[in-house]
Structure formats: structure tokens, C-alpha cells
Amino acid sequence: MNTAIKVDNLSKKYIIGHQQHGRYLTLRETMAQKFKDAGKRLLHPFLSSSGQPLMSLSTTEELWALKDVSFEVQQGDRIGIIGRNGAGKTTLLKLLSRITEPTTGRISIKGRIASLLEVGTGFHPELSGRENIYLNGSILGMTKSEIKNKYDEIVEFAEIEKFLDTPVKRYSSGMYVRLAFAVAAHLEPEILIVDEVLAVGDTQFQKKCLGKMDYVSKHEGRTVLFVSHNMSAVSRLCESAILLDKGKLCTYGPVEKTVQTYMNRMFYDEDLPAINQDIIWKHDDLDVISFHACDESAKRKNYFTTSEHININIEYKIKKRLPGLRVGVDFMAHLDGDIIFRSFDDDLEEQDRTPGYRQVMCSIPPDLVKNGTYLIKLQIGIHNVKWICYDSIYDKLEVTLTDGVNKLYGDSRPGRIMPKIDWVYQNNHNEGS
């Protein structure tokens, strides 16, 4: 067997600034900081020499998104890369596809490599379907003649013949995704890197894409690296899997075993991301003391199976009498932010809106939604008057629901929810009785 990808001691370090207010650094802020530092140095000339760090130094922190990862992939292998959010999966893909440079280590690759970190990268809304096929194809690394040869196939796969000359801004989201994926599916690299892109699009089409990927890797000996939160898709598509945790490689082995390890770890891990810890949202009317998800034994976590209760615990302190106060949650799809449902505590017969400490639990029943990642957003407001807690970054919980390794049908059904519906046979008459 030939080695397709060889990764040696790969590490990637990010520097995180804490002083930054918005997402971006501006020259104005940088200069202001420099002046502040200079001013500080003038006022306290001995501070820096006495070992105390200057302000600009103390505001950055190193984060190893990936640390000392080594593995080898053989040609024709289909490898799943799994791990929790922030485990380093995307960083690994970005390093493999050369979007960003490693800090240390080395990656050796044999064969043409194409990466699909997003469907429809570079699609331009003003351009027609035809033009976007060419543009997107070339962005993904196809040559013009390759695109020309594949053009009819792509159009057929996407099922958009009639709309080829329509600007894609007029496409429905389904058509858009189909076209985007059709182009990607016709890439012919020796190594294909796919991030969680299959989660979009309708189920019918998802199946078609998975089928295509499956075919391509089995029959054409293509090497596929596949990142997903969807354990059943990983189990179905891949032979082996790599489990990453906090930037380190935990396990690399047969897919069932690795998925099992992942599930075990995930369900019984105390060390949850910071977003799930106590966070205080301060407001004149009300403070939010805590907002987190836990299971029935009151154990905090954000990975559940679809057959578990998700208990959302909200602790807050009312500072003055607030008639009309409503505390609730939005349950949203992580991918597109679509609200699946919203629920408020005023569904209760009686509420207490006088000053004081409150702890409420909102219990989301099992077998309600399909597997996937969801956002739960805290919504506190005074009915028809104002929002108190709305759209901040701290009021979101991310929960991931998996249906376990055995329940394979879950994600293949269309629809967003998957409640347990009662089916009753009535009036059965068997032949011959």
C-alpha cells in the first residue's frame, strides 16, 4: 500500500488577544494601545524591568489548536475525523488543505488534493448557474477543460437544467446547495477532504451525495478525509476514524471502535467548554446567574442522545418587580439558525415576578428532534415591552444530539423533527382467519 498522507508532529498555535473589543483589530486601537503602554512606561519606568509584564503582553494568550499530531493515511482509505467542537478538526483540515500554515511539524502528501470545507465557496449571487459552475469549479481546483468535460454531468446531477441562465441569487436554497454540491462531487482529486458540508440540503439529495462519495472512494480508489458530527454518516462512510481531543490525537483505528470511544468520552466528561459554565448577564432589572444544560441526574453536559431529556437550567435574580416578565428559550438549528420552537415560562399557570432568586428548569422531551447540533438561546424579556436578555454571545448553549451507533435510520429521514408517533393497527383482518 502506498502512503497518501503522512503527518509528522503537526502543531498549530493561535495567539488570542483579550483586549480586542470587536472581531477585528483596527489601527486606531493598536495605536491607542501603544500610546497607553508608552504612557504607562513613562509613569512607572520600573514596572517592566521588575518583571511585571506590560499591558500589551498580558493581553494575549497562546492556544494550541493542534499539538503534536502524527498519523499516516494509505491510498484509498476513507477516514473519519471526529471530536468535539474545538478539538482541532477544522484546524487539521485547514492545515491539510494549506489554507493556513502549521507552526511546527510537517505534512507530506502524494497526489492531487482538493478540499471541500464549505459548499458553494466563491459562488457569486449575480452570476448565472452556468457561470458559477465554471467559477466554482476553478476555485475548487479544476481546470477549464475538466469543467467543460464534466459540465453536462454536473448540470444533470444538480437537476437545474431550466435555471442555468438565472442568476443564483434567484435560486431557492435547495437549488443553490444542489448546484454547489454537484460541482464539488465532480472533483477528481486523488485525495478529497470534506468538512461537515453534507448537513445542508434536503435529505434526498444528501443521500445522493453520500452515495456518490461512497462510490467514488470505493470504485476509484480515492482517499477521503471526512469530518462530521454525524456519527452514523461517519460509521457508514468510513473504515477508520481519528479521534481528536483538545488538539491531540486520541485514537486512530477502526471506525466502530473509535466512534464508541468518542461517545463514551463525550458523555462522561466533566470538562465542558466555558460557554456552559456559570455566566452572569447583568442588567438593571435582572441578573442571569446560570444557564446550562444537564441530564436527568442533573449532570451538566451538552452532548445527549435523542432519547434523553434535555434539561435546561436557568438561574436568575429579579431586582425589582417585573410584571409581564417572560423567561424562555429558542431551540434553533445550529446550521442556519432556524428556530424550531420557542418556549416561555408563562406557559405555566402562575409565575412569580417579585424580586428574588429564581431557578427554573425547562425540560425538553426526548424523541423530539433529529440528531444534529442545536443552539439553545436564552430569551428574557417583558412581554410586548422590551428584551432584557436577547442576542448576546453568552446566552447560547450548544447541544449536540446523537442517535447512537445503532440507530442508523435517524438522519436519513426528511424533516427537522422526529417525534415518536403512536401507530395503532385497527380493524385487522388476516386472510384465512
Place this chain on the structure above:
Amino acid sequence: MSNQFDLIIEPGKGIKQYWHDLWKYRELFYFLAWRDILVRYKQTIIGIAWSVVRPFLTMIVLTIIFGKLAKFPSGDAPYPILVFAAMLPWQMFANALSESSNSLIVNANLLSKIYFPRIIMPISSVIVSLVDFLISFGLLAILMLWYGFVPGLMILVLPLFLLLALLAALGCGIWLAALNVKYRDFRYIVPFMIQFGLYISPVGFSSTVVPNKWRLLYSLNPMVGVIDGFRWAILGTEQPLYLPGFLLSIVVTLLIFSFGLFYFRKTERTFADVI
């Protein structure tokens, strides 16, 4: 042993690989330029009209202010042509500069999802301004017909000056594009620079109005050399080329370009992390 692999990814990978990649990604370059042109002229019917109207109106305003009110000399050449001969490279420079300096953040999505030599982005974005240039050039031809002005053979050298203008725009453009990734407020600085540049470059007037002892200093602005060159090529002996100044402009342009390229290459590897 390492020959077995086609691609080795390591920190601080050398320059040789980079130029090799640049050649490999030439089709992407072509497609990105094609996209920009398509979008530019598709989005609005005004697209093409805009590239005619804008220089035309600016030309009229500048002719009235500098030619009629301030009564600057223009030699034998009609003032509108004197102005328009400068408007051509200036507009191209201004468009190319603003397009290329914004190119990386406008395409941030591509940058963070796909690998390609990043320099493709700012370079391909200036192609649109070349198309605009050609349209404006047609306008100049019409203007010359109107005034019955026949250019000399020097007009054949025009592409060389055009190249110089491109080099100047790209030099600043790639530098600003890289800075733009790190410091977002450069977005607001660039339009100001362009607006300012219109007045410190000899667009509305001939650089012969600048006193001789200052001309060399004035030529530190790379666009002075370019605009003088354009006027010389289009208007001929009416606007003689001030050679020391012109050479200085070329040197400055090359310096800016090398520095821009150097800075871009230095910061390029972190673009995807920062953007």
C-alpha cells in the same frame, strides 16, 4: 525518500514553491478576473455608462476650474484633452488601488476556505480597471476627433506608461491589501488617499506649472511620472518629458512595488488566521 511525495507542507515553506504555485493557479487568476468583469458590467446597466460618465464629468469640472477659472497654461493642446490624457491613468490608478486594497477582505470567504497563492487576489482585481481604462480610452479618441487633434507616433509607447501606472497601483495595492487584513480601518484611509492624490498629482493641470526647482521633489509621487508620460505620448512635444523626474518616478514605483510585495509575502501566511 521525500521524493515520493508531491507536496510537503512545512512552516515557512520557501519562495520556489510559491512561484511554482502561482503558475499552477493561473487559471484561477483568469477566472477571478473574469468574474469581476462579469459582475461589474452585469450588475447594473449603468456599469458601462458609469465608466464613461465618471471620467467625463470629472474632466469637465477640472477643465472649468483649472483651465477656465485659474487659467493654467496648456500649451497648444486643448485643455480638455490635456486633462483627459491625465484622467486616463489617474482613474485607472485610483480604481486599481481601491479594488486591490479591498480585494482580500471582500473575498475573505475564499481566503479562509481555499488555498491559492494569495497574491492572485489583488492582482486579478485590477483587471477590471484595465477594462474601464479601455472604455475611457475610446472616449479620449472621440474627444480628439472632436478637436481634430492628431497624436504623434509617441502614442505607441503608451502601453509602457500604462504598465508603470499598473505597477504603481499594484505596489500600493498589495501593501494596503495586506494591511487591510490586519487593520480594518485602512478601508477608510484608502478613499481618502485617493481623493488627496487627485490634487497632489498633475491631473487638472500640467506639471510644467510646478517651478523647476521643485519638479524633482514633485516627481517623488510616482503618478507624476506616469501622467507626464501619458501627456507626452498623447500630446507630443507640447508636453516635453522632464527626464530626471521621470526616472525618479520609475525608481520610486519600483521601490514601492518591491516593498509592497515583500510585506505581502511576509504577512501572507497568517491571512487565513486573521481574516
